[in-house]
Amino acid sequence: MGLSIVILAAGKGTRMQSNMPKVLHKIASKSMLQHVIDAAQQLQPEQIIVVAGHEIEQVKSSIAEQDIIIAEQSEQLGTGHAVDQALPLVSEGNQVLVLYGDVPLIQKETLKQLIDAQPKDGIGLLTVKLKDPSGYGRIIRNTDGRVTAIVEQKDATMDQLAINEVNTGIMSVGSSKLKQWLAKIDNNNAQGEYYLTDTIAMAADEGGVRACHPSSAIEVEGVNSRIQLAQLERAFQQHQAEQLMNEGVTLIDPSRFDVRGNLICATDVVIDVNVIIEGDVTIGRGSQIGANSIIINSKIGADCIIKPNSVIEGAIIESDCSVGPFARIRPGTQLSQGAFIGNFVETKNTVMGQGSKASHLSYIGDAEVGTGVNIGAGVITCNYDGANKYKTIIEDDAFIGSDSQLIAPVTVGKGATIGAGTTVTKDVAAGELCISRVAQKHIESWARPVKEQTKKNLEEKK
Numbered sequence: 001m002g003l004s005i006v007i008l009a010a011g012k013g014t015r016m017q018s019n020m021p022k023v024l025h026k027i028a029s030k031s032m033l034q035h036v037i038d039a040a041q042q043l044q045p046e047q048i049i050v051v052a053g054h055e056i057e058q059v060k061s062s063i064a065e066q067d068i069i070i071a072e073q074s075e076q077l078g079t080g081h082a083v084d085q086a087l088p089l090v091s092e093g094n095q096v097l098v099l100y101g102d103v104p105l106i107q108k109e110t111l112k113q114l115i116d117a118q119p120k121d122g123i124g125l126l127t128v129k130l131k132d133p134s135g136y137g138r139i140i141r142n143t144d145g146r147v148t149a150i151v152e153q154k155d156a157t158m159d160q161l162a163i164n165e166v167n168t169g170i171m172s173v174g175s176s177k178l179k180q181w182l183a184k185i186d187n188n189n190a191q192g193e194y195y196l197t198d199t200i201a202m203a204a205d206e207g208g209v210r211a212c213h214p215s216s217a218i219e220v221e222g223v224n225s226r227i228q229l230a231q232l233e234r235a236f237q238q239h240q241a242e243q244l245m246n247e248g249v250t251l252i253d254p255s256r257f258d259v260r261g262n263l264i265c266a267t268d269v270v271i272d273v274n275v276i277i278e279g280d281v282t283i284g285r286g287s288q289i290g291a292n293s294i295i296i297n298s299k300i301g302a303d304c305i306i307k308p309n310s311v312i313e314g315a316i317i318e319s320d321c322s323v324g325p326f327a328r329i330r331p332g333t334q335l336s337q338g339a340f341i342g343n344f345v346e347t348k349n350t351v352m353g354q355g356s357k358a359s360h361l362s363y364i365g366d367a368e369v370g371t372g373v374n375i376g377a378g379v380i381t382c383n384y385d386g387a388n389k390y391k392t393i394i395e396d397d398a399f400i401g402s403d404s405q406l407i408a409p410v411t412v413g414k415g416a417t418i419g420a421g422t423t424v425t426k427d428v429a430a431g432e433l434c435i436s437r438v439a440q441k442h443i444e445s446w447a448r449p450v451k452e453q454t455k456k457n458l459e460e461k462k
Contacts, residue, residue: 121207
């Protein structure tokens with residue numbers, strides 16, 4: 001029997017106060033819907049069907065490049081009605097797992113447990129006990145402890161409202177039985193909707209209902225407001241932080257740390273406060289990441305020091321490198337072993353050779369820098385002529401004096417020296433000293449310019 005996963009994502013989410021569908025709001029830079037899809041895909045289902053309605057084109061666009069089937073619920077008439085829109089697309093005889101696009105922290109292990117718990121002709125139901133069950137459908141059990149029904153809060157009696165075991169909405173059921181039961185439900189309830197939960201009583205009379213529970217209640221919490229979205233963001237980040245610390249990473253303050261992608265760390269990495277990780281990032285053994293740094297889609301080797309307030313994107317940083325503070329490492333940068341990038345230095349599409357340094361206030365773009373090169377303060381590789389970009393090549397052991405401009409395309413040969421304040425427009429041969437500035441002049445009795453008003457006041461005093 002194959003597995004079909006149906007994800008309900010048609011609601012408006014009016015409490016979000018947004019023009020964007022609720023399920024497209026993000027946790028850790030990924031939409032809630034995508035979090036659910038990712039969990040679903042780990043189960044290797046035969047098909048995933050997303051039921052969309054409100055702003056359906058936005059939902060379609062967000063998952064267009066994935067192998068996802070879209071079912072439309074043009075009117076939001078309840079969860080039973082939503083699942084019914086997907087059923088014609090479900091492969092005959094499949095097991096159906098129902099998930100929700102606004103319940104983003106559900107885990108693969110919990111879903112696997114639920115699927116395995118489902119009785120052959122009944123329903124596997126995910127329930128949870130809450131200190132405050134307000135707003136949730138209550139689980140009704142008989143004297144033997146078997147689940148017999150679910151009662152929504154608006155339809156519950158006072159005794160039923162006292163029950164703290166609640167329905168998460170997530171269930172596993174055979175497609176043929178689901179079709180039979182959905183055909184029998186009605187909307188004779190306080191909300192005038194077709195409840196998927198009404199199938200529970202039918203299943204209890206036939207194949208039975210077997211309940212199982214998530215490892216943590218946070219897995220099944222839904223989002224209806226931006227406050228709840230923020231709460232789940234923190235819960236997600238706390239989980240990420242705990243995993244990293246269990247793997248040998250030191251987080252100076254786990255509550256001030258954000259992973260918005262996939263982070264792989266070796267042991268003995270130290271990460272200071274307010275660091276943000278985006279995309280796919282790896283950090284090697286013993287490296288240190290300074291406070292307020294942002295690392296995006298990059299690889300950082302072992303024993304590197306990333307000083308505070310540095311931004312690293314699309315870069316490869318080999319072992320024993322030092323970056324920052326306040327450095328910007330842009331896409332296409334590769335720092336070889338032992339390279340040093342100092343404060344207020346920006347690099348882009350540049351290879352820095354082993355042990356090469358750019359210590360302060362420089363822009364190194366579209367450049368190939370050899371080993372043992374020293375680049376002084378204020379040096380610029382002028383790589384853009386307004387229409388095209390060109391490469392600067394600086395060979396091994398060259399010395400580039402402060403405040404020099406290298407007008408690409410240009411090559412500075414091995415061991416060459418560029419004097420401070422030089423504008424290099426032609427290739428410099430190996431071992432040469434290149435100076436383009438004029439000879440120093442001394443002008444005596446030179447009058448420094450003054451403001452017109454000051455000049456007028458001085459003349460009046462005379």
